[in-house]
Amino acid sequence: MRILLVEDDIQLADALKTSLSHEGLTINHVTSGAQALSSIQAGDCDMLILDLGLPDMDGISVLKSIRNSKNLLPVLILTARDSMDDKIRGLDTGADDYLIKPFEMQELFARIRVIERRLGTAEQSVISIGNVSLNTAEHSVTLDAQPLELSKKDYMVLRSLMENAGRVVSKDKLESSLYEWGEEISSNAIEVRIHHLRRKLPDGFIKTIHGVGYTIKKV
Known part of the structure; x- marks a missing residue:
């Protein structure tokens, strides 16, 4: 899942990017x-985390423009x-949720x-x-109830494929869900991740649709 973080407090934004990345999320940040x-017009995100006190316009104006x-x-x-008035205004303008600073990171994770x-x-x-289970809350994967050790990026690729089981996920979509803006991507980055996963998963679990992407069949 690609999250666009709109926050002009750089220290807070850096802390959020680190914590959310550990949750298997891809975070891009603007101020x-x-x-x-x-960025929203370009379709670069699946969700927005929006501060209201921005340097160029009020966050409510951003939300109004989106809606x-x-x-x-x-x-x-x-x-x-x-204040209750601010919260009501934000929700009535079209926000899906409203979380007040300071906050507990675990609560933010739960709301996401x-x-x-x-x-x-x-x-x-x-x-x-089948015999593969992925726990999005614990960021763990098991095969026949036995834990699989996966790197963070391998886990993120598998999660994207399993969440979209029965559909073909393109290489471009996997890359966009895996890498943040400006992060260098090698030409065979996704192929390498798929190779790592296939070594640990049952034969044929991940199928290649040549020229399109990858898919996992629903059972």
């Missing part, structure tokens, strides 16, 4: 409302504005998981296909 709207364009992108407001379930990218915490 202004104009940058956020440009006025009929964009249903999930938006979680993350702000120090703690709720939005993931609404999107249909994670209907439940445990996704089981």
Whole structure:
């Protein structure tokens, strides 16, 4: 899942990027409302975490612009504005959730998981296909109930494929879910990840659709 973080506090943004990346999420960061709207228009994210106190415009104006364009992108407001009027205004303008700073990171993770379930990218915490199970809350994978040791990026590729079981996931989509802006991507990065996974998973679990991408068949 690709999250666009709109936050002008660089120290907080860096901490959020680190913590959310550890949760298997891809985080891109901008510091202004104009940058956020440009990125959203380009379709670079699946979800928005939005601060309201931005240097160029109020976050509510960003949210209004998103909703006025009929964009249903999930938006979680993350702000120090703690009055009930501010919260009601944010939700009425079209935010999916509203979390007040300071906050507990585990609560933020839980709220993101709720939005993931609404999107249909994670209907439940445990996704089981055949004898392979992936737990999105614990970031773990088991084969025949035995734990599999996977690197973070291998896990993220497998999660994307299992969440989209029955559909073909393109190489470009896997890359965009795996790497942040500006991160160098080798030409065979996804192929390497798929190779690592196939060595540990049952034969034929991940299928290549030549010229298109990869898929895992629903059982």
